[in-house]
Amino acid sequence: MRKATTGNYFEDFTTGLEIRHAVPRTVTEGDAALYIALTADRHPLHCNAEFARALGFERETVNDLLVFHTVFGKSVPDVSLNAVANLGYADVRFGVPVLPGDTISSTTRVLGRREARGGETGVVWVRTVGVNQRGEEVLTLIRWVLVNKRDPESPAVEDDAPEVPESVAPDALYVPEQLDLSAFSAGITGGRAWWGDYEPGERIDHVEGMAIEEAEQQIITRLYQNTARAHFNAHALQGTRFGRRVIYGGHIISVARALSFNGLENAVRVLAFNGGTHSNPTFAGDTLFAWTEVLERIDLGRDDAGALRLRLIATKDADPATEDVPLRVTDERGRERYHPNVVLDLDYTVLMPKAPG
Incomplete structure (x- = not known):
């Protein structure tokens, strides 16, 4: 019985396949502080508890992009461990705000695939959904990934690439129910x-x-538990197109x-x-x-x-x-x-x- 996984290759993805990603992640105050340290993000809703409470929230919320990266990172071992590149995004919708202490779980469904020219890689379209410990949706996203084939000589697959929406409709935009902007202070934001x-x-x-810098990208990508070898395995990347970590x-x-x-x-x-x-x-x-x-x-x-x-x-x-x-x-x-x-x-x-x- 093989104990370690080598991740999924293009041939392993079939349209309709659903994957429940391992190791749900509790997002902490430490994660939020480290995110600020590595990005210098200043949006006060995510770093000023009094400002957040004035807008109707229990406390400061987790940065929207930290939520995005956490949900995304959970999908990497199953979706893009063997990816050449993440090609694009569509229909990414941010849902219920995440507070420090919330636990995020992610699942993915394969929407379609298309073999690339040359036969060594293929593009896989997936939708990944993140929910909190109460089952409330915090994020949904579509992305498409260029993934290596396990065997470049394997038979070609039927092209069933999906159509993705060009934009998120206004009526699909989620505005938090508790949001109260009557006390919004531009003196706090500086805007x-x-x-x-x-x-x-x-x-x-x-x-x-x-x-x-190399160190900060290594730290922040580890923070998201994103294991894609293109960002870490310098030895394996020596003979590749760029010859270094991206x-x-x-x-x-x-x-x-x-x-x-x-x-x-x-x-x-x-x-x-x-x-x-x-x-x-x-x-x-x-x-x-x-x-x-x-x-x-x-x-x-x-x-x-x-x-x-x-x-x-x-x-x-x-x-x-x-x-x-x-x-x-x-x-x-x-x-x-x-x-x-x-x-x-x-x-x-x-x-x-x-x-x-």
Whole structure:
């Protein structure tokens, strides 16, 4: 009887397969503090208990992206241990807020698959759902992953790639029932702009840059119990395309979101990811910058808040505030691609208070 697992390969995934992931995770105050230490995130709902209580919560809530990474990390040993890359996200919806002490469990269902050219890999689409100890949904997400085949000579599979939604519908956005913005204080956030101050088409350069170091990405990826060998096994990666460890794409999202606080200070919480692409790899030593394009103002039918649909772009080693960094370029074969310094293109939605009075 084999005691250790080598993870699932492309051939092991069948459409409709359901996987209950091992080792549910209790998220603690220590996790939340370490997340701040490794990302410099300043959103007060996640670090200021008095601010959170003033908005109707029992205490400060766990950062939305820490919840995302925890649910995601639980799926890695079963879904992407043998992945080449995580290719994209869709229909990512944030549910009931998580408080320190809550325990998160994750399950995954395979939505479809498609063999890649060359026959050595294939793309697998999955939906992963995270729930708390009461069975309340805290996150649901679709992602698609390029996974190695166990045997490159194995027969080709039928292409049953699913259609994924282009965006999360406004009526599917979850606003916490206990949220009360009557006591929201811009003096706490430092923000000067409200929901109605953001115009579609507006661009916000977030000014600061943040270098990514090997040690921090190792620590934070371990925090999420993400075991993907692309982030850890330097020995096994020596003969691969990059020959070195790649920074976990979720860490890029977290750093870019933390940088975006400068200009989006009043955003209360993340409601959804409509779609996202890790457009180029990031490595230790790279410096990240970020800018945001306002895509849409969404009226939620509330007097106190609306939603903003935003496009968050992260670049490496190129400051978009002072340097010309086009989003896309044409390569030598005439194909349009992301500029090599663009590492993240994330379409997401946040909850933003309306101006008081």
